[in-house]
Amino acid sequence: MPTCLLTHTGRKTGRTRQTPLLFVEDGEALIVAGSNWGQVLDPAWALNLIDDPQAVVQVGKRHWSVVARVTEGEEREQLWKRLLQVWPAYDTYAKQSGRQIKVFVLDPA
Secondary structure (H helix, E strand, O other): OOEEEEEEEOOOOOOEEEEEEEOEEEOOEEEEEOOHHHOOOOOHHHHHHHHOOEEEEEEOOEEEEEEEEEOOHHHHHHHHHHHHHHOOHHHHHHHHHOOOOOEEEEEEO
């Protein structure tokens, strides 16, 4: 599975946090989903990115700065379909959580 390591800032503590995430490439951007394994609440990393969208991703030995944004509408739906192709269980997580899972674009900074 394509996995990146997301380094972000904790919104409550201000501390650096690292989270491994499944991703889909979209040109130079990465697409990630705030599934939280089907839990009712958004994952902490997603809330952190909403509060401070500046982050760093690592894929293999490569690191780069990104700016995160939450997608909406048609863009979200198209990217959601692409995420489901890589990890179909996201659909199960969405049903289990009872919420619309946030889809983020991590654009190079």
